[in-house]
Amino acid sequence: MLEIIILGRGGQGAQTAGNQLAKALFAKGNYVQTFSTYGGARRGTPVTSSLRADSQPIRQRCNITSATAMLCFDDSLLDEAFLKLGAEDALVVVNSARSAASLPSLGNRRIIPVDGKAIARRNNMGKVVNSALLGAFVAKLDTPDIDTMCAIIEDTAPAKKQENVTACREAWGLNATSSEVLA
């Protein structure tokens, strides 16, 4: 079973990204389960989106405590408490302009910084980074394929559909060719 945690701040689109990724994995024939938890439902407070995907119906109704992969929308949220929710060798994609070496880490977790803000800006997306981060994340995760991911984004993005798709593709392409800071 694939277990994913997406962490962001309210309003950044972590929940939307979780739902879009779930739709893409579902479109590839997986059973999926994604749920969000949030505190005061206020803009800026941490929001977690959890996602499971499997070939069998998903039965458990509890938090993910050993994630296969994690996506962090804001490097100020990347701390030990968050990293501990990942498996020992979890993939951790972080929205950050900093180098992997300068970011917090834990055990053998693979920290991959992605400069989502720069990619978003180049694609006329302002500060909206979720499509860029999804592109990088699915490239590293190696599932679902980029065409399925982009089709879901095009279908569900509330505005700037084409810009969202190109940001996603750019991040995917950059990530496929480099394991260092993207963009």
Place this chain on the structure above:
Amino acid sequence: MNAPAFTDNVQLLNGNHAVAWGVRLAAPDVAPLYPITPQTPILEKLIEFQSQNTFDAELLTPESEHSAMAAAIAASATGARVFTATSSQGLLLMHELLHFAAGARTPIVMFNVNRTPASPWGFWPDQIDSLSQRDTGWIQFYCENPQDSLDTVIQAFRIAETVNLPVMVNHDAFYVSHSVEPVSLPSAETVKDFLPRQPRQIQLGDGSGRSLGAPIDQASWNLTRREMDAGMSLVEDLTAEVGRSWATLTRRTSAPLEQYQTDDAEIVFVTMGSMTGTARIAVDTLRERGVAAGLIKVRLFRPLPAAALRAALMDVPCALVLDRNYSPGTGGVLHQELKSALFGMAGAPRLYGLLTGVGGVNVPAETLEKLAADYSDAAPDNNPIWVE
């Protein structure tokens, strides 16, 4: 577990939107609704359906949950099919009128999203909001997943309208309400045939000039409760029959109790709602280790299927009741109900009341597996036990 098959008309829906789909298909005439986290997506989806002309109930948005329930009672008493939804504080604000609705024999269907009541403020899955309403005369169901919620809300209309008692269907906040999953949608024709408009004894608005709920003498009031008792006594068999009928249409089972791996079980978990899914994993893991574990899911909580619970637990050495709720001064409500149901039974299990997940704290399968190890040979303990 009633997971959808991929061959069905499957959509990705969260639990609340699955409920809204079930309600749309059940086609109530009136739906008074007031928003509250984490119920609001039910209301929002129904309003979206209405704006698309796919849901033509009269949607009322009064100034409080108390008024929403008052409107629901009045509408139902005229013979209308009525739906409402709420959560936690909203349900508690309705409390007075929950008694009224049941006493007036109005077959309202209400969906409640189980959430911690204040104080302190919280939004977390905990069933004490609805369990504390167990004496109001409402039939109560607890659902495990979005598919269960959709199937049960549809069945609830048939059950309510058959016995003229209101039905409250519950699912846990976030783990079900906001969990997006594949959900199989039945066709509109299937649900229309499943929920025929039953001729009802209309109590208001039929021109006969009668009143509803006027003051009556002691013996007449007493009689109303005897009649409710007679109605309640039909509900367990009716739930089983309605579930079988639904299964022939959808291939998904829905029973008052579901037993999982209980045939030869020596230690059985008993639980309700979303924790059931996690307990299934724990049972499988324990079986792989050679422990004869099993599970009973209580889907129909009120009326409690006491005879079926006694039969299911007869000669089982040990049962662990997992309560995601806490009644101060007694412990877990399901534990309390089980003690009552099993009282005096020869061959009753040693029963442990485990307060797991109170306030929405996380309960992974490993916790349940450890509980099975800790209590399989433990000394009897009648008191509630807090689980870390």
